[in-house]
Amino acid sequence: MSLNTTKKSQIQANMGNEAALIKRMVMELADTPPQLTVDNYREIFVRLTAKDVLRCGTVCKAWRSITTDPDFLAYHARCQQTEVLLYKYLYREFPSNEHCIVDIVLDALLVSGDEARQHRLIRYPNQTRDWLLIASSHGVLLFGKGEGLYLLCNPLTRKWADLPRLPQAQRRGMIDNKEYAFYFHKPSHEYRLLCCRNWWSANGTWCVLSTGETQPRYIDTPHAEAAGITRLVPGLRMTVTTPVSLHGRLHWPPYQGALSDHTSMVVFDMTSETFSQMQGPPTTTGSLVKLFDMDGLLVGADFGKENHIDLWFPESYGTAARWELRHQVAIPWGHYNAGRILKPIDLLSVAAAGDSNGNVMLGNRYGLVVYNVKRRETVKTINTLVTDDFVVSRHMFRANLVQHPHFAMRPSADLPYVHF
Template sequence: MRMEDTPIRRLPEDTIADILLRLPAKSILRSGATCKAWRRITTAQHFLVARARRRQPASILAHTYLDAAPWACSSDLLAGFSSEDVALDALPVSSPEDDRQRLLRYPATRLTVPAHCGRLLASSDGVLLFKKDMGFYLLCNPITRQWAELPRLPNEYCKGKFYINSDPEYGFYFHQPSGEFRLLCCSLTRGFWYIVSTGAGEPRHLKLKQEPDLITRFIRPLLTTATMPVALDGKLHWPPIWRCATGKTRITAFDTVSEMFCQMPGPTSRTPKMMKLFEMEGMLAAADFGEEKHVDLWFLEDYSSQRWVHRQRVASPWKYGSGGRPRNDWGMQSVAVAGDDEGNIILGNNDGLVVYDVRKGEMVRTVNSVMQRKNRVFVSKHVFKGSTVQHTCFFTPSSADSPLIHSWS
């Protein structure tokens, strides 16, 4: 039977568009190849605007190690180093683990492992930020299969104290007014903050009153932070590091419009370094892993008055006394936390990964696949929300010219 003869083909286009809007981003792209009518619907401006307004389902990212596939790229830098591949998978918060989506696959070269699992630095608005080399960054939208490069940094911008190579990257975000993806960086030796963006040819210095040394006491670089900065209400938010004697904590935020840093109250905690921030139902939220048997969930229910509410205490994803529970902020780097708009939260690591329904106050399921060592799946701290938006400054390379990867699935 041809597509034109099926009952769904006789539905009004508005109804078809409404159905397609509910699909995951990758399924929308595939549906556009079904027939000309669906391609017209899924590429129409009003459809893309409606899709962008819908809150995309959240996933956590995991790295799976596989036997190496034949490497087709001619890059002298990458060829010949790999005996295995790294696959980047998206584990959805709400859906069963069978719905895990493979985003891309690339060689596990000496540049990518074992240090930081592919040098994946961050994710924002459906775009992944990779660090290919010192001062060399690649942006990738695995849904549209497009790439972009940020302006390469001069060597002196990447030097830390005593002129040793450092990690200058502190935040990655989509700047709505300009339509640019931006990387917030700091040069401690030169004493300034700067921004690298897709729409510029060179780094742009920020004029801040605070000294860089003062700000970096309260935030960590992307590679070493326990929680990726959470973008909400036009600001990036870093988790608290220190606490006052009263138990109160402070969250550092960066306004992406005014380009100024500020501090705001955080949840009460005895162990702020064991806390992870995430976004859920349009609110800033925090999961405190400081206790052995439970995890405290806090929500910033009123952003304007900066009022935090302790909403729930859920059982720890790890068995009591097990070695899986992180003991310090370094161990928190391998802990994942993400929420969706249906009241579900996924949290844990490779020794225990569970999904809780906060509204019902119960555990929904365990994600068993990542807890089996033979599968060689490693949970990351990154949260991903797919996007079909095609941004300017991005390009679609041929398979032979694709940077870094050699497979999309």
């Protein structure tokens, strides 16, 4: 036998021994699976969706202990990616009509555009006066239930909470209240709603509604008046997009200043409850800018151009903030509204959101585009929503399983037309 033949036989024998060893190890592991630590399970569970975490909690006491731990739930919430909320209308056919809208299904779509993971959050009646989605913050949806009455819902934990009711309008049919911001106040662990009474007047009264409170709390605004908030209110009054909560402050979209390429933004400090202003992006279409939070960074998406969307990033923050135009994203509208420049009211159904992976989702029902700022290119276009059944909302959502005070389950009899 030659030397080469001998070496070949030895190699084959060694391979056979290794295969047998691997097979034996697999069989042993099947009989006695490795013992994972609590930290191992935590790192596995934190990568699961919120619904899967809830399912894991039903398997055994050990897993339930992990999935109900407040520290784990807070960790899981921080790891969740932003989703865009979509309205899906459900119809019921009647002999006398072609169709009649009866319910709204609220779907959530990841900013990355992963349609396979699109999922339902809640289904509720299509009654504008009694079931109006006003805002979303930290995994909680805010519904308006008639003038001055509000209801909070975490669609994942299926728990509800109330806010103090505002006084009714002095004149029947007159809407005196305007909701300006819904946010989570971390120091107090309260969900709060910033409102203005008599909002149509320059002398409107600002108040805060908080979970756990029984009455509205009115804000002492001398500081705001000294800073010129009365002059800023008209800019707030015209905005249709929701403010961005970032670094303890609420930021409203810019409004056009005295100069054509000058914009200003109203800012509200959630701790001191005072208003101020900061410099906005130097654009001539400030009323068509929508702000969003991209992994802790404030970004402005300018929808005022015919063929592209400008993405503005701040180089500095504050009264004299400087902004840089870093990206221009091709508009995904297609032939449905090609060449049509949006109006401010159109921002009610326009998405602008970012995630921690550099993805930015922009668009409306006529097309959504996912642009990656790290790769500087469009990575996905979504055209499947171009139907009468879907409408892109202005709201974002991030799953949150943290248990908050004043939220509780409600009997189905109290909410007979709501389904999860």
